[in-house]
Amino acid sequence: MKRSACLIFNPVAGKGDPDQDLATIKALLEPEIDLDIQLTTEEVGADALAIAAVKRGVDAIIASGGDGTLSAAAAALVGTTIPFGIISRGTANAFANALDIPDTIEAACQTILGGATKTVDAAYCNGHPMVLLAGIGFEAEAVELAGREAKNRFGIFAYVLAGFQALRQMKTFEAEIETEDKVIKLTAAAITVANTAPATSVLAQGPSGVVVDDGLLDVTLVSPANKAGAIAATYHLLQTALSGDAVDRDDIGYLRAKRVKITTEPEQKVVLDGELIGNTPIDVECVPHGLTLFYPLVEETLPTEKLEGLPNLVIEMKKAPDGEGSFGEHE
Numbered sequence: 001m002k003r004s005a006c007l008i009f010n011p012v013a014g015k016g017d018p019d020q021d022l023a024t025i026k027a028l029l030e031p032e033i034d035l036d037i038q039l040t041t042e043e044v045g046a047d048a049l050a051i052a053a054v055k056r057g058v059d060a061i062i063a064s065g066g067d068g069t070l071s072a073a074a075a076a077l078v079g080t081t082i083p084f085g086i087i088s089r090g091t092a093n094a095f096a097n098a099l100d101i102p103d104t105i106e107a108a109c110q111t112i113l114g115g116a117t118k119t120v121d122a123a124y125c126n127g128h129p130m131v132l133l134a135g136i137g138f139e140a141e142a143v144e145l146a147g148r149e150a151k152n153r154f155g156i157f158a159y160v161l162a163g164f165q166a167l168r169q170m171k172t173f174e175a176e177i178e179t180e181d182k183v184i185k186l187t188a189a190a191i192t193v194a195n196t197a198p199a200t201s202v203l204a205q206g207p208s209g210v211v212v213d214d215g216l217l218d219v220t221l222v223s224p225a226n227k228a229g230a231i232a233a234t235y236h237l238l239q240t241a242l243s244g245d246a247v248d249r250d251d252i253g254y255l256r257a258k259r260v261k262i263t264t265e266p267e268q269k270v271v272l273d274g275e276l277i278g279n280t281p282i283d284v285e286c287v288p289h290g291l292t293l294f295y296p297l298v299e300e301t302l303p304t305e306k307l308e309g310l311p312n313l314v315i316e317m318k319k320a321p322d323g324e325g326s327f328g329e330h331e
């Protein structure tokens, strides 16, 4: 039987030609998948369309658009086992990059057609579904400062530049972080709680690798003493993100936990998967394997034979009329 899926498509996302993009997606997917195509509008976003599709009991949901569309649709699937296909057509494609999904239309469609799935962790932050990360302080300020133009250029999870702008107004705050086994108090400028994060979300890059399916949240604490320290810390985070190393500065720390409660004095803004959701306190709880993704099939790269060097080796290739091997008599 033919597979079916709801395709949530943002007709204004990205810089390409959306009509052409939709035609390409249909040409690739429709031979194998019955698509129920739902276009987002300014009024009805990917979140509402995905929630409605979950209620209808669809077999799979595919979202195509920028990071905003993809994270909104993914949020509706947290805690379900409905497989989610990601066709990135944004400017930064940080969402796909963070989850290790190919970001060209063709490769993304092949991933969905392949049908292989993988579960990754998700989380709830103050009751809101979270797929990538929650940021407190600096990052949230940066999101507020990043206008539409900056978002277009750098994407909603890439705050490096907007971050430097926020640095000019950097304010530290007192934070109390409670995990299942400890309570930590410190002065911080930014706290990021991540399931996974693209390398461009520098403030999430404390650990050497933000692991997406370990059942744990990765918390990065950035506590520079002054603005010069903040710039040096951000630069260090950027470098370690690119090299894959853990941070090594006294003003940056990290920890892993299943659940974290964070209170701050004074209250700080909170950004969740690129959207401002309100102020601290936050309570973030990991939902292990809370999201099912269509994921690229892992190519078998191990060598399947090694014959060279064996004594008196003769290899005779069999000939077959159609070019295929056969087990019949060979000349």
Ligand SMILES: Nc1ncnc2c1ncn2[C@@H]1O[C@H](COP(=O)(O)OP(=O)(O)OP(=O)(O)O)[C@@H](O)[C@H]1O
Binding pocket: 010, 011, 012, 013, 014, 015, 040, 041, 042, 045, 065, 066, 067, 068, 069, 070, 089, 090, 091, 092, 093, 151, 152, 155, 156
């Ligand atoms: N039909 C539509 N007309 C106008 N705006 C729309 C429509 N559908 C969705 N939107 C808006 O598009 C925004 C989401 O865009 P999305 O993140 O998918 O793409 P993008 O901004 O091009 O990509 P990126 O976030 O990667 O830069 C939301 O603000 C949403 O309200």
